[in-house]
Amino acid sequence: MRYRKKNRKGYMRTLEAFLAFFITFIFVVFVVLKGVSPKGSKTPLDILSALEQRDDFRECVYAGNATCAQLIVRPYIPSSYDFKVAIGAPAPFKGAKDIYTETVFITSNKTNDYRIVYLYYWPLSG
Template identity: 50%
Template sequence: MFNKKGYVRTLEAFFAFFATFIFLVFIVNSGYLPKTKLVAQDVLYTLEQNYDFRECIYAENTSCAEEIVDPYINSDFNFKVSINELESFTNSYDIQVEQLFIVGDVSRDFNIVKLYYWRSG
């Protein structure tokens, strides 16, 4: 028949491996919360055809543009809109930038809109 000692040792090794695997997956991994990465939100792409947003950009009114952008930004992020300017940041945040060229017609010059966003805190 079977060698009972070999069979039991094989079964014990399987259970030991299974218990170790369960420990590693559930116990060790439960304390690990990965830092969520900044993901491109494509906010400017969404607002590209928004008439009110375009009028704010033509008027170079950043506060108006920020009011329109605000509902599209996740509450975990802070943001800043700049029009035809390059912003400088003195803090060490991981800052993502979206950029969009807005052109109305042949009578208007183009405007470069930049949306800077970073994780709050």
């Protein structure tokens, strides 16, 4: 008879522990994490993947003309962003706090030569 009472106490303790864990988990998920908000919903624009197949963009890149490349990229950048294009090597500059970068390799159809295009863009402050 005593043996059964001990078993019941064990089941009750196990049930209590499971219930305590479940209540703590619910508290953490719904109360504590509700106050934590992500830092904005900023997602990369994925611009260079749309431009890498355009012949005029490829010609500007192979000519090393960053100004021409910027003119082609400009319509793809929202007006709330500023941007910079560099060809061949990353361009050192001081920009905003949150800078997004995209890189694409542009290869030639006739030679084994390639160029690397770096696109930096950041939201305008203000």
